[in-house]
Amino acid sequence: MILNDRKIKILEAIINDYVATAEPIGSRTIAKKYNLGISSATIRNEMSDLEELGLIVQPHTSAGRVPSDKGYRLYVDHLMHSRELTGAETKALKELVNQNLNHIDYLMKQTAKVLSMLTRYTTVVTEPKGREIKVKHIQLVPVDERSVVCVVVTDNKVIKNHVISCRLAPDMDELNRISAMFNMLLKQCDIMTLDEKSLDAITEKFGGYKELAADIAEAVKRTVEEEEDVQFYASGVNNILDFPEFSDVGKARSFFQAFEEKKMLITLFGQNPSGTPGKIQIVIGGENNMEELKDCSIVRANYKYGNNTYGTIGVIGPTRMNYSQTVSLLNAIVKSINNVIKASEDEDNGG
Amino acid sequence: MILNDRKIKILEAIINDYVATAEPIGSRTIAKKYNLGISSATIRNEMSDLEELGLIVQPHTSAGRVPSDKGYRLYVDHLMHSRELTGAETKALKELVNQNLNHIDYLMKQTAKVLSMLTRYTTVVTEPKGREIKVKHIQLVPVDERSVVCVVVTDNKVIKNHVISCRLAPDMDELNRISAMFNMLLKQCDIMTLDEKSLDAITEKFGGYKELAADIAEAVKRTVEEEEDVQFYASGVNNILDFPEFSDVGKARSFFQAFEEKKMLITLFGQNPSGTPGKIQIVIGGENNMEELKDCSIVRANYKYGNNTYGTIGVIGPTRMNYSQTVSLLNAIVKSINNVIKASEDEDNGG
């Protein structure tokens, strides 16, 4: 059976209507609302064909039709045209990049917030990660007589604090001296690849502060491990409650529960190595293999951050999602933050 | 009408049963389940009296009775006996304090997590705050050519990072010099009380780094402001969905929405100056004046952290809450973390 122009028009009508109303659409509704110049009976015949093609389904015998996952797939792959951003949307994006987002954490958080606000779906942003993270610099800072904080700065500009307890904290000058020694060490070797013995040999050099040195090494290692572990920011998780698909508390609960599982988040939003940065990827309904999320779709894109370092921005909402709006917004936002990041990198290199 | 022993027994039976089942309790149920040695008819008469006293209410004519806010109030004030902790509970608390919680942030987060896990209610912990926060120490750390991070350590041991952008970041030695100068300055005067002009005069001294100095001052001020603003950790917010009281999505939604409003959180969980640390406070149902939370109760306590510095731990759940368990757990947890904090303070002073 051939998918002619008229069938496509009808499929589009069904998708548009269903996205807006969440109600199955009947042939008469299409005949009345969309002036296709054909009667409801003809539309019925065409709908029967569309169902045979697996593009739409009937929830029950005497109901209208709703798009199937396959129908949405056809739509997003071939029929959907990108939408212009509205004034409000453009304005919100401008405000986002104009904020002084000099810390990657804030940039991620704000991005998630803005995107979830504009789409009314749930947004997840992952911190940019690559395979090899290097520690650029550490600095010890006094806290009190019994503890110092070790500030670790990585080459992807993440800054982490680790409090270290010690019997008697060295004074500031001493801390600066130790920090400097450690920074020298960091330049010479990759602390992550050192085994216990070599590490012991090195901390030996620190003489009186052997224990402290070991703790610092530990803090540095932990930072790298934490960094190589993916970090998520989610925003608008509760928005899901606004959709009739989740008006059943059990469903909402299982959505939230799925969201608390990191493994699931990594599968859905962890960076996809094969994905070219900027390219939008769409996962529709059951295409993700998670029972709890079979009525959800994910729209996501990687953004580039430094060499071989990617983060992901993703939007998750009901399968009945406004794909065209979501894709347009995600496109725009990825472009924006790529520019912000690029600008800051150029500054680094040019300055 | 006098509240005799028998009436009290009946009230307790109603509360216990209702907390467990969330169903209105009838006279026959009480007669069968609790061997009070009286018939259902007598219980009916007593229940009629209890209703007249405003301690229980009838949802509708032919239903059993449920405790009123006033009934719960009487219960928690006079009838409730503290419950022994179970083995699992004791174990979880021990694990909490045994973790190396050397950073106040982690301690708060873990506390919230453990308490929400044990109670299955929502837990909110506020960072310890006092009126006057002093900045003890700052340290500049290089990030890249165009930015440095300013690490601020306050006297309540909170550590905050602020990224500062500058045209050309000074090298490490220079940063250490500037940090040292600033730390001197911090000892001499309270940076928060300085007006624009005096601040200008001081940053003048920094010569070439006037701009940077101003940014540092800004970062320090921001830290103090952020610190004086209350910070919350919530855990188990989704637990509310497990209660039939919130099986209506609308209700759940409005609970979540209320929870996103900081003002509300401050009212409910912000430290209560009049509350003695360790003393448990209970707010039942409509006693908080928030329409969205009129079916919720709050159990909270302040814990002491340093001089005149208090944080709050609070549990929020349905009015039909297991008060006795919650109070016992909260008591134990407040004691535990007070001990942890005390130990670390003693170390400070003794070491």
Place this chain on the structure above:
DNA sequence: GTTAGCACTCATCTCTCGTGAGTGCTAACT
């Protein structure tokens, strides 16, 4: 003061039936 008995209330469940949206099929029309 306590209790058995009884009439009464009312939420809840089930069943039925009417309604209406929607379909599929067929026959007639273009």
Place this chain on the structure above:
DNA sequence: AGTTAGCACTCACGAGAGATGAGTGCTAAC
């Protein structure tokens, strides 16, 4: 051959009618 009007059929949904049962209040007797 494609299109359309017509019609029988399906089925979710809502309203209404009982039936059920948990629970109450009242009264009279113990």
